[in-house]
Amino acid sequence: MSYYEPLVYIVPPEDEGMLLKTILQNRLMVSRKLLSRLKLTEEGITVNGERKYINVKVAAGDRVEVRMEKEESDDILPQDLPLNILHEDEHLLIVAKDAGIIVHPTHGHYTNTIANAVVHHWRESGISCRFRPVHRLDQETSGVLAIAKTPYVHQQISEQMIRHEVKKEYMAFVWGTVEGPQGTINEPIDRDPEQPHVRMVRPDGYPAVTHFELDRQYAEAALVRLRLETGRTHQIRVHMKHLGHPLLGDKMYTLPCYEESPAVREIAGLLERQALHAYKLGFIHPGTREWVEYQAPLPADLAALQARLQENSK
Known part of the structure; x- marks a missing residue:
């Protein structure tokens, strides 16, 4: 053993x-x-x-x-897929996830995930680890993803998340003119009773807190930076829609006033996903006991979107 x-x-x-x-x-x-x-x-x-x-x-x-026994994810098929590694040590693997790829295999979707790529990378490197993502990102959200290499590391970071000690910061391009340089959205979230896969702000929902800061206002849209206190499903997308500023490219959480605008449709046509990027993740490293932060640069599709918004604002 x-x-x-x-x-x-x-x-x-x-x-x-x-x-x-x-x-x-x-x-x-x-x-x-x-x-x-x-x-x-x-x-x-x-x-x-x-x-x-x-x-x-x-x-x-x-x-x-x-001592913890070494494990492997025998139920996950190794695949030689692109993997953008930001950092790796004996405790953690930090990757920059692309939009359009899911984190873990699900029923009916067993391949072409981050897990398949990571398991292949570890086997090629002679590393015996079980795939343990510390958190999740939506399929169409890009950004920093942390993967623990041992049960202890997973437990340590998970408990930091429960205590709201993990820094999770996002960049989002949203529709409209955002009032005020910063604010906090403290609105409970739960499932839409008519569409169980959709979330909505509900008085009887689970507590959800999102802090936002205006980074740049454009003619039709704005770039905001967001920090999560809680981690509800689709939290940023639901909260920003509730505020009246749904994310560009978000087909699930939008508003009629933006769907009907020709200018909005033209810009939204540049995207194949919602304009949300998890650009920074910070926590106390379980191995060193020191604070660490990892960042993923803005991906090409969002960088192109930003350039178009800047051009339209001149």
Whole structure:
């Protein structure tokens, strides 16, 4: 049986006599779910090289190690597809996702996904990892995507997301004149009862908070930067439509006033997807415990859109 590089904690004098369970949960930040899994592994938890029960006490200078078994995504077909890697280390893979590709295989769609490309990349590189995206991006949204290489890394970043500590920033081109340099949309979101695949602002929905800042106002549209506090499905698209500024190219969340405008139709014809790009992702790196940020440049289709909007605004 093979393992990933262990997590190591050398017990300092102030932790003398502390339960091993407390060390694992409060110092190494191992979740209860992962802890239960580790206890079933032959060499999952050791102190000074020996397997120990988690209710024993540790002494100053003890070397606590946590090992996780190596895994692979045997249910995902490796495919040699383009993969724009922004960063990779033993803990994480950060890629810039193109619009039009989905993240993970779904029923009836088993190939041509980010997962297929990543599994191929790892096998070619001799890396044994299970595909674990930390978050999702809509099929037609481009931008930064983080993929964890171990259950521990996935857990660490997921908990940061639950605590709203992960910085997720987007760029969006929206219709109309945006009032004010910045604002916050605090409106609950849930499914449209008549169209379950569509979301809408509803008083009885789930809390959703989006912060926005006007970056550039054009003649027909605007470029806004957005930061999410919550991660509801289609949150930015729903919130911006609710504000009266749906995203350019968004066929699901639009408004009649924009559908009827010839100028709007001409510009929207430049796009095959909604004009939304996840350009920045920041969090505390589970390996280094330092704050990191990753950015994906504006893709070619949105850069061309921006150039047209600038030309039309002269």
